[in-house]
Amino acid sequence: MLNNAIRFQSVEELERALRAHSYLPQRGLATALFLALAIEKPLLLEGEAGVGKTEAAKALARSLGARLIRLQCYEGLDVGHAVYEWNYARQLLHIRAAQEGSVSDEELFGPDFLISRPLLEAIGSSDPVVLLIDEIDRADDEFEAFLLEVLSDFQITIPEIGTISARRRPTVLLTSNRTRELHDALKRRCLFHWITHPTLEREVEIVRLRVPGVSERLAAEAAAFVGRLRELDLAKGPGVAETIDWANALWALGCVELDATIVEQTLGSVLKHYEDFELVRDDTVMELVREARAIAATAVG
Ligand SMILES: Nc1ncnc2c1ncn2[C@@H]1O[C@H](COP(=O)(O)OP(=O)(O)OP(=O)(O)O)[C@@H](O)[C@H]1O
Ligand SMILES: [Mg+2]
Numbered sequence: 001m002l003n004n005a006i007r008f009q010s011v012e013e014l015e016r017a018l019r020a021h022s023y024l025p026q027r028g029l030a031t032a033l034f035l036a037l038a039i040e041k042p043l044l045l046e047g048e049a050g051v052g053k054t055e056a057a058k059a060l061a062r063s064l065g066a067r068l069i070r071l072q073c074y075e076g077l078d079v080g081h082a083v084y085e086w087n088y089a090r091q092l093l094h095i096r097a098a099q100e101g102s103v104s105d106e107e108l109f110g111p112d113f114l115i116s117r118p119l120l121e122a123i124g125s126s127d128p129v130v131l132l133i134d135e136i137d138r139a140d141d142e143f144e145a146f147l148l149e150v151l152s153d154f155q156i157t158i159p160e161i162g163t164i165s166a167r168r169r170p171t172v173l174l175t176s177n178r179t180r181e182l183h184d185a186l187k188r189r190c191l192f193h194w195i196t197h198p199t200l201e202r203e204v205e206i207v208r209l210r211v212p213g214v215s216e217r218l219a220a221e222a223a224a225f226v227g228r229l230r231e232l233d234l235a236k237g238p239g240v241a242e243t244i245d246w247a248n249a250l251w252a253l254g255c256v257e258l259d260a261t262i263v264e265q266t267l268g269s270v271l272k273h274y275e276d277f278e279l280v281r282d283d284t285v286m287e288l289v290r291e292a293r294a295i296a297a298t299a300v301g
Contacts, residue, residue: 007064008034014063023052023059024198024206032193033060042151042172044136044187047195050239053175056195057132060171066128069170071118073139079146083156085115109160122170123156129170136186137176144186151189200227200299203243210244214251220296221258222247226270227295228288229280235273245269258293260286 008014014037015030025033029045033056036043045053061068071082091113097103116124122131136144150156154166174190176182198206203223208214223243230237238246246269255262263285271277280288 008037010034017063018059021059021062022209023055024202024209025052025056026196026198026202029056029193029195032191036173036191037064037171039191040169040171042174042190044174044176044182044190044192045195046176046178046192048197048237048239049177050241051195051197052240053195054132054134057130057134057173057175060173061130061132064128064130064171066130066171067125068130068132069118069122069125070132070134073133073135073137073143075138075140077139077143081117082143083117083119083146084158085117087113087115111161114158114161119150120156120164122172123150123154123164123166125170126167128168131170131172133172133174135177136174137179137182141183144183148185148189151186197227197230197237198240200224200295203227203240204300206240207243207247211247211251214247215256216300217296218250218256218258219247220300221292222250224295224299225258225263225288225292228291229270232279234271234276234279236271236276238270242270242272258289260289263289 008017011027011031011034014034015025015027018025018030018033032043032045035041045056047053057070058068060066086109091108094103094108094113114120118131122129133147136147151172154169155163157163197203200220200223203226204216204219207219207223208216211219226238226243226246246266249266249269250258250262253262253266264281267277267280267285271280
């Protein structure tokens, strides 16, 4: 095995390292991350908003002691922002200096005049790097096509210079919220893992990790309530991020257990669509609170 892979002998070892860096993965995700390291293949993570896709990459970088290089994708993202740009100001100065005869007319389109953006930086790094290409579904088709060379050969071709190959293969993680379907060509170059919402036990653990001091009972009731919400036909089901925010809010208000009044007052931490508030109110809230408390009591005793 090469590079990063040797750091972890097993999935369990990687899982322990991620936990030590405040990320509690389900076994499937830990296995996918382990394989991405072991066979040095990019990993595409998909899942609903707030399930921990971006954080998985950050935690992996921390666990490896690697630098995280993040490329946030958006519509219109181009090579100049993602890969490299020519340093025109420097080229201009150089042309002037060459005209005055103070420097030689060195190659103007050489490495010295290149500004590295995240992808080139990752490929050119001799230190261990985790490259996070975040929300690739927001980028245009052209950019996705451009990525194919990077993902399959870990190299970038710059017409004026030639092909630059990775000095050391970065660990590449891509995330997508599936606002559009990605192309098969890109998927073929990646391992794939769909991050699901965590189990109740795991979500309680995450809340307790992220909301210092929160009581186990409140963490369990909040997680159980959110779990029930996810079963409803909502415009946007809450992610782990919302459960954490909500538990934080409840704990800040001095709440030790759920009741319908406090839930109604704080539901804005969990639901972000007006239609969802319309659906979850009055009797429904009371019913969900009852159910959540019963589920939590069974789960944590
Ligand atoms: N397994 C986990 N262990 C610890 N914390 C987690 C876990 N999953 C999610 N979180 C927490 O939830 C928050 C949201 O996670 P993250 O931002 O990675 O979600 P995402 O899937 O990238 O969402 P989006 O699609 O909106 O970008 C993070 O700040 C992190 O604290
Ligand atoms: Mg994200």
